[in-house]
Amino acid sequence: MTTTLNRAPFADAWLRDLWAPRLADLARTEGTVPGRPVPAADVYRDGEDLVARLDLPGVNPVEDVTVEVEGRKLVVRGERKDQRPEESEGRRISEVRFGAFRRVVTLPKAVDGDAVHASYDAGVLTVTVAGVFAGTTPQRIEVTSA
Secondary structure, rough: OOOOOOOOOHHHHHHHHHHHOOOOOOOOOOOOOOOOOOOOOOEEEOOEEEEEEEOOOOOOOHHEEEEEEEEEEEEEEEEOOOOOOOOOOOOOOOOOOEEEEEEEEEEOEEEEEHHHHEEEEEEEEEEEEEEOOOOOOOOOOOOOOO
16 A cells, blocks of 8 residues: 655645745845855844854855955855766765855945955854944933923
């Protein structure tokens, strides 16, 4: 006896939505193609600086990664290349995504390129934008009654 289980189309969408990260929780992914890799990002404030950490294991940061400032946008783009030979035999399971990626982080104000420092260590690209939050502290304004 053979049993075949069929999932309803709504179940596929529900499962995909359950496990897929919410775009609102991530830095924007402008210009990306659906199905292309998007590196995980951790963006936070450190005093007056903005720090963006992107997971880029297996990427050559000198040749395959570009960090740019475009007005109020910090743009990190690059490519993770598949360097395995195509003539491998047998079955292969690959959960690693290869291809071009682009991440955009909106800054509170425009900065000069000299304020940006990027370093790569142990598969993590850390980009620091110095002083981008300087002068952005809210100031309390006294309200008077007439």
